[in-house]
Amino acid sequence: MNASEVMHIGELLKNSPRNWGKWGDDDEVGALNYLDTAEVLRGATAIRSGKTFTLAIPMANPAGDPLWPGRQPASRYNVLDRGDFAAGAGPAIPGGNEYADDIMVIYNQGSSQVDALGHVWYDNELYNGYPAETTAHTLTKASILPIAERGIVGRGVLIDMARHRGKASLAKGETFTHDDLLAAAEAQGVEISPRSILVIRTGFIGSFWREGAAEFYRDFNEPGLVYSPELVEWFQRMEIPALVTDTIANEVTVDPNTGISLPLHSALMRNLGVTFSEIMSLDGLAEDCAADGQWEFLYVAAPLKVFGGTGSPVNPVVIK
Numbered sequence: 454m455n456a457s458e459v460m461h462i463g464e465l466l467k468n469s470p471r472n473w474g475k476w477g478d479d480d481e482v483g484a485l486n487y488l489d490t491a492e493v494l495r496g497a498t499a500i501r502s503g504k505t506f507t508l509a510i511p512m513a514n515p516a517g518d519p520l521w522p523g524r525q526p527a528s529r530y531n532v533l534d535r536g537d538f539a540a541g542a543g544p545a546i547p548g549g550n551e552y553a554d555d556i557m558v559i560y561n562q563g564s565s566q567v568d569a570l571g572h573v574w575y576d577n578e579l580y581n582g583y584p585a586e587t588t589a590h591t592l593t594k595a596s597i598l599p600i601a602e603r604g605i606v607g608r609g610v611l612i613d614m615a616r617h618r619g620k621a622s623l624a625k626g627e628t629f630t631h632d633d634l635l636a637a638a639e640a641q642g643v644e645i646s647p648r649s650i651l652v653i654r655t656g657f658i659g660s661f662w663r664e665g666a667a668e669f670y671r672d673f674n675e676p677g678l679v680y681s682p683e684l685v686e687w688f689q690r691m692e693i694p695a696l697v698t699d700t701i702a703n704e705v706t707v708d709p710n711t712g713i714s715l716p717l718h719s720a721l722m723r724n725l726g727v728t729f730s731e732i733m734s735l736d737g738l739a740e741d742c743a744a745d746g747q748w749e750f751l752y753v754a755a756p757l758k759v760f761g762g763t764g765s766p767v768n769p770v771v772i773k
């Protein structure tokens with residue numbers, strides 16, 4: 454299918470459900486509204502051993518950073534270190550302490566990250582019906598700031614699709630549906646209950662370092678969830694507040710049925726207000742869950758409070 458034959462996303466989603474207005478005309482956090490105090494307490498009941506896991510991949514990794522094609526990896530460099538003091542150029546502070554400073558230039562979507570709800574739109578409207586013009590230069594609506602003010606805290610559940618299919622990693626373009634998630638959950642002995650933060654492992658992000666960048670980007674098509682009206686209805690019915698995966702974009706890159714790129718960004722993020730967190734490291738958590746049979750946990754994520762930001766790096770903490 455060439456690009457001119459691909460239908461417009463608005464046509465695909467013309468009857469797709471929306472949560473616009475559900476939490477008020479000025480809402481900017483969408484389905485995170487489901488994560489009320491009862492949900493935080495429910496998440497806390499999943500803490501049994503006190504084991505903790507952090508989910509971010511390292512940033513500015515000398516071995517490379519996996520990214521959506523066209524984005525640049527984080528660039529970090531020292532602007533002050535021992536060399537400056539040795540050359541007599543370090544700032545003299547009373548008592549002789551020396552210190553190092555550094556600067557980092559990043560894409561806010563260029564590492565483990567949370568997307569603002571205003572990150573994606575079509576037909577000139579973003580989440581809650583805000584006009585796309587509100588994204589000019591800085592997001593004045595649905596930026597990452599309101600999500601960062603709130604935090605993302607609740608009961609998380611990990612579904613290990615790679616393990617369920619007996620693989621280290623799903624293959625390029627390999628898809629799964631909500632029915633596949635439910636089958637994997639049943640096999641794992643865990644329930645994807647309403648309002649759970651849905652964490653899905655594909656094993657794919659690790660292939661960037663295992664197989665190298667050239668192979669990772671060759672015919673780039675990540676594995677992931679595949680769009681269907683039924684899947685969107687399921688997210689809506691289950692009141693899923695947040696989707697977290699170990700891929701760059703949380704869904705199969707090219708929808709095999711329509712040729713549309715990233716339709717779930719629009720169906721879930723724009724229309725339902727589901728928060729997307731991407732590029733997570735889930736292998737260690739998955740190993741532990743498989744070993745102790747506990748696939749649920751308290752999930753805590755605090756994006757950075759970036760005024761007008763389209764997203765923010767984040768290092769979620771899972772507590773089991």
Ligand code: UVW
Binds near residue numbers: 701
């Ligand atoms: C794009 O916006 C293309 O992807 P992501 O949501 O993964 O940053």
